[in-house]
Amino acid sequence: MSSPGNATDSMNAALKCSIIPNQEYLLQGSVLDQYVEVLLHRLRGLCDNVDSGPESFHDHELCFSLRIANTGTTTPMSVFALRVRRSLDVTNTPFQLRYIGQQELGDKNKPTVVRTSIDIACSSTITDFLTELGCRLDFEYIARGYMFRKGRMKITVSKIFKMGGNKPVGGVEPISRSYLVELSVLAPSGQDAIGEDMKVFAEQLRPLVQLEKIDFKRLGNMM
Template sequence: MTTALQGVNLATLTSSAAPSLQEFVLQGSILDGSCDALIHRLQALCDNVDDGIETFKDHEIVFIIRTGPNQPVQLRGRRSLDHINMPWQLRYVGQSDVSDKNRSVTVRSFLDSCASENLPQFLQEIGFRIEYEFVAEGHMFRKGKMKITVSKIYKMPKPGQLDGLEPMTMSRLVELSVVAPSGSDTVADDMRTFAEQLKPLVTMEKVMPVMTMK
C-alpha cells in the first residue's frame, strides 16, 4: 500500500520542532440571508475574482488516535467532490499557541500534503478512528497571501453517505487564514486590517483552543 502518509512518525507530529509552517486564523459566521452581501464585499476587496468567483464542495473526515496520556493526535483528510480526480489532502493542525495572549489571531502549527485515494482505509488500518465527517460547500477568495472561505457546513445522514445532506445551521462559516513560516507575526496585522473591512457584516475572532477530545 502506498500513500503520502507512509514514513511519517506520529511522534513528530506532536513535536514543536516538526512543523516549519504556522497557520494564522480568524473565524466568524454570517446568517444565510446576509451571505450575498458578504460575497459582494469580498468581490470588491479580493484578487481572484476577474474570472469569476471560485467555488468548492469538499468532503472532510477528521481522524483521531490516542498515543498516550497526552493530547490525542488528530489528522484531517479532505477531498474535492467537484473534481474527483484530485488527490486527497491530508492535514495536521496543532493546538493553538496560547503563550502570547496579546496575539490578535489564532496561531497553530501546520502540516499539509497530498495523499492517494485509499487514505481513509490506510489511517484506520494503522489505528486511527473516524471522529466525525462533514461536507463543506461555498466560495473561496484570495487577497495576497490570505485565503478567505465562506462555507455552508452539511452533516451526513450516515457515515460515508453523500446523498441527503442536511445543513447543520442557518448560517455560514467565514474563515480567514494565512500559512506562513514560523515567526511571521506581522501577518496578524494584515489579517486584522482586512477583517475590519468586513464589518459590520461579519466580525472575525480568534479560534478558541480545544483542550479535550471525545
C-alpha cells in the same frame, strides 16, 4: 533516490531555516444565510481576481484523532488531529491529508490563532491507512462554498452539512442557518506580523461578519 535519513535531515534543515509553511494564522466567524450574498459581493470588491470571481468548492472532510499514551509525564495522553479532505465535484484530484497542532499558548495579545498545520497530497487509500494506524474517525461533514484570495490571505465562506445515509453526496442537511467564514494564512514560523495584516482586513468585513480569535481549548471544555 535519497535515503530516508537524508530526506529527514533535509526536512529538519528546511524547518530550521523557516522555509516550509508550517504555521496557520486563523480568524473565524459566521454570517447568516440572508446576508451571505452581501458578504460575497464585498469580498469580490476587496479580493484579488475580481474579474474571474471566487473559486467554488464542494468537499467531503473526515476528521480523525490519534491518541498516544505518554509515560513519565503529567499528561497521560497526547491527541493528534488529522483531517482528510476530498473534492466531490472535481474528479482525479488527490486527497488532502492535514495535520493540525494545538493552539499556541504564547502571547494572549496576538491578534489571531497560531497553530502548526501541515498539508500533504495523498491517494484515496489514506483513510484505510489511518484506520490501520489506530486513528479514530471522530466526525465528518460536507463543506460547500467559495474561496477568495487577498495576497497570501485565503478567505473561505462555507455552508456546512451533516452527513446522511451511506453516501457523502446524498441525504445531507445544513447544520445551521449560517455560513462559516474563515480567514487564514499558511506561512513559515515566526512571521507574526501576518496577524496584524489579517486583523486590518477583517475590520473591512464588519459589521457583516466579526472574525475573531477562537479559543479552541476553552470551547472544548464547554462541550
